[in-house]
Amino acid sequence: MNGQLEALQQEALAALTAAQSLTETEAWYHEYLGRKGRLTAILRSLGQLSKEERPLVGKRANEIKEALEQALKQRQESVAAEEIQRTLAAEAVDVTLPGRRPILGKLHPTNQAMREMVEILKQMGFQVFDSPEVETDDYNFGLLNFPPDHPAREMQDTFFTTRPNVILRTHTSPGQLHAMRKYAPEPIRVILPGKCYRNEDVTARSEMMFYQIEGLAIGHRITFSDLKGTLLNFANQMYGEGRKIRFRKSYFPFTEPSVEVDVDCILCGGAGCRLCKQTGWLEILGAGMVHPVVLKNGGYDPAVFSGFAFGMGIERQAMLKRGVDDIRLFYSNDVRFLARV
Incomplete structure (x- = not known):
C-alpha cells in the first residue's frame, strides 16, 4: 500500500x-x-x-x-x-508602433461657407454688423417698404410669436435699418450674417430655418456699377477667377431697381449640366439699389445719399460650390455627409 x-x-x-x-x-x-x-x-x-x-x-x-x-x-x-x-x-502598448490618427471634428459646411464669404467681403471694406433674429413687424416689413397687404405678412409665410407684431425675421434685411439708424448720416459698408426663419415646407431646396448674409453700402454717388463690381469680385473670389455674372430684372420692395444675379456654372463653365439644369447659369443672390423710402427710414437723405444692398443664402452658396443638391443634408446630422463636404 x-x-x-x-x-x-x-x-x-x-x-x-x-x-x-x-x-x-x-x-x-x-x-x-x-x-x-x-x-x-x-x-x-x-x-x-x-x-x-x-x-x-x-x-x-x-x-x-x-x-x-x-x-x-x-x-x-x-x-x-x-x-x-x-x-x-x-x-501592453508597443511604443514602436505607428500612432493612430485621432478623429477630429471640423467646422460645419454652413459655417465654412459663412466664414469664407465674410472674409471675402471684409477684404472689400465691409464690416460685420450683428442684428437680432427676433424682430418687430415694422423692422421686418414696414420700414423695408413692404405694403400692408403683402403676402409675406401672413402667418402662412412668417413665424409669429405670442407677442403682437413680434416675429422671427424672414430675412436679414431688417439689419439694414439697425445699421443705418446707428451710423446715419455717416457712410457705411456692412454685412449682416445670421439665421432666418420662414413658415415653409421643408424640401430639397428650401428649409424653415436657414442662413443668409446681407450686404449694405451707403455713401455719396454710389451707383449700380459699384454694385456690379462688388458682386463680380465676390464671384471670382468665391467660385474661382474668370467667373462671369449676369443680372436679371426682379422686384424687392426695399430696392429699386432690383435684380437677381447669376454666375456661370462652376461645373460646366456655361456649357450646360445637371447642376445648372442645362442653362449654364446658377442663381446666387438678389440685389439692387436701396429704395429711397428705406434710405429715409434709416435716417439718410435720398437726395444726398445712395446705396446698394444684396442678400444671399449661405447654404445656397455652399450647395453650389460643393455640388450638394439637397439642403436638408446640412441639418440631418449625417456624419458621412459632414465628413465629405
Whole structure:
C-alpha cells in the first residue's frame, strides 16, 4: 500500500506541474483529492488493512495528502501570476508602433461657407454688423417698404410669436435699418450674417430655418456699377477667377431697381449640366439699389445719399460650390455627409 501511495504522489505532482491554468488545477484537484479522487479512494480502503498496517499507512497517506494540498496551493498561485503576466503582455502598448490618427471634428459646411464669404467681403471694406433674429413687424416689413397687404405678412409665410407684431425675421434685411439708424448720416459698408426663419415646407431646396448674409453700402454717388463690381469680385473670389455674372430684372420692395444675379456654372463653365439644369447659369443672390423710402427710414437723405444692398443664402452658396443638391443634408446630422463636404 505504501508503494502505491508513493507512486500516486509522484504521478500527482507530475500532473500538477503540467497544469497551465486555474481550470486545469481544479480538474487536477477533483481527480486526486476530491470526494471521488484517487487518493481519497485509497484512504477509504484503509479498513481492509490489518491493525498493524493501518496506522502506518494512514499516517503516510495523510502526509501525502497534506503535501499535495500544499503543492496545489503553490501551483495555483504560480498559475494565477502567470495568467496576469500574459494578460498584461497582451494589453501592453508597443511604443514602436505607428500612432493612430485621432478623429477630429471640423467646422460645419454652413459655417465654412459663412466664414469664407465674410472674409471675402471684409477684404472689400465691409464690416460685420450683428442684428437680432427676433424682430418687430415694422423692422421686418414696414420700414423695408413692404405694403400692408403683402403676402409675406401672413402667418402662412412668417413665424409669429405670442407677442403682437413680434416675429422671427424672414430675412436679414431688417439689419439694414439697425445699421443705418446707428451710423446715419455717416457712410457705411456692412454685412449682416445670421439665421432666418420662414413658415415653409421643408424640401430639397428650401428649409424653415436657414442662413443668409446681407450686404449694405451707403455713401455719396454710389451707383449700380459699384454694385456690379462688388458682386463680380465676390464671384471670382468665391467660385474661382474668370467667373462671369449676369443680372436679371426682379422686384424687392426695399430696392429699386432690383435684380437677381447669376454666375456661370462652376461645373460646366456655361456649357450646360445637371447642376445648372442645362442653362449654364446658377442663381446666387438678389440685389439692387436701396429704395429711397428705406434710405429715409434709416435716417439718410435720398437726395444726398445712395446705396446698394444684396442678400444671399449661405447654404445656397455652399450647395453650389460643393455640388450638394439637397439642403436638408446640412441639418440631418449625417456624419458621412459632414465628413465629405
